[in-house]
Amino acid sequence: MESQPHNDRLWIKLLVLLAYKTATHKHARRLSWSSQTGGVIPISPKLCIKATPFTQLAEANAMRFVAQHTSIPVPMVHCAFEEKGQTYILMERIEGDTLAQVWGQRSDESKARILRQLKGIVEQLRRISAPPSIGVANVDGGPIFDHRLPRKSSWGPFATIQDFHRELRSGIDAGDIEDDASSPGVKDMASFHEQAWQAPVFTHGDLSALNILVRGDEVVGIIDWETAGWYPPYWEYTSAKHTNPRNLWWQEEVDKFIAPMHEALEMEAIRRRFFGDF
Incomplete structure (x- = not known):
């Protein structure tokens, strides 16, 4: 749409x-x-x-x-x-500081209060019911946008999560992929992609410290929704973990407000290595 x-x-x-x-x-x-x-x-x-x-x-x-x-x-x-x-x-225009600006000056108690709010925010997004028959798409059912995805920024929409995954693999069918020394883990990644998936969940897609505004210990704004849409259930987690690979400190914080999905993170690392930058 x-x-x-x-x-x-x-x-x-x-x-x-x-x-x-x-x-x-x-x-x-x-x-x-x-x-x-x-x-x-x-x-x-x-x-x-x-x-x-x-x-x-x-x-x-x-x-x-x-x-x-x-x-x-x-x-x-x-x-x-x-x-x-x-x-x-x-x-x-929301008045506040980004977490990237102030996180290093926060006490442990202040950080814990902010992380609890972020956990609640992610839980609210995941509770939104997906429209019937939605696959991977933006909020209106149209193409998703993410300039970090390989080859192009606008993708889809996709009828199913499996279709989305196939596109991320450059259209290669899972049955055609063989593990060998030059592509370790790729067959496991394809099997992960082709499993039966729950319904897509609404996802911000770029929960970096630059896109979270606070005043004191209160989260007052989540901004930059350009990548938002309906995605596989793991996408919020893996995107937040790698929204800026140089910010190692933020990667450590993500596990404190989004439930860790270690297998998905490993599979995304394989995908980025062989099929794209992100």
Whole structure:
């Protein structure tokens, strides 16, 4: 299904485009905003606009979906639309620090309180009922997006988890894979892929310390939902463990708020080695 715009009346679109143009010019004079803000431009103390080459309407719809079905703190989406091939999302600007900024200064008690909240957030996502017959897809049933996946950023949608896994193996059938010295573990990975799976679960897909906002010991925002969608049950865990391989400290924390899935992690390591970077 194609993702639809939200609150895209003409006068609102014109105001958003004007605000975005003004704000980008302002920030360009002071710093390289695209590298410093990830393409999210503040236009007031309470509002910001996201518009990157990768921004899609599905990201806005994912935030609205999560807000409707959970109590997870996500930015309120005021408007989302496409204009000349570019997607613009006008949303709430949440005040807070990223965990990446403050984690090293937290006490053990503070870290434990934050991790308990993150565990509850992941549990809420996993309790959302999947639509009938959904496979691997974005929130609207369309293609998933992840620039870390091999060869391309937009994938699917896929009717089944097995179809998704087959695409991750570059279309190679599990029966055609043989283990040998040059590809250890690949046959085991394929068997893991082809097992009977439970229904997909709604997944953020990029739970890095950069995408979690806190004020004090309170988690006040989960941001950057561009990779969100319906995925295999292990995907949140393996994605969080490898969202930034250089952040070894964060990999150690992930097991404290997402139930460890060691076999899936091993199989994903094999897949990344032989079939892709992520």
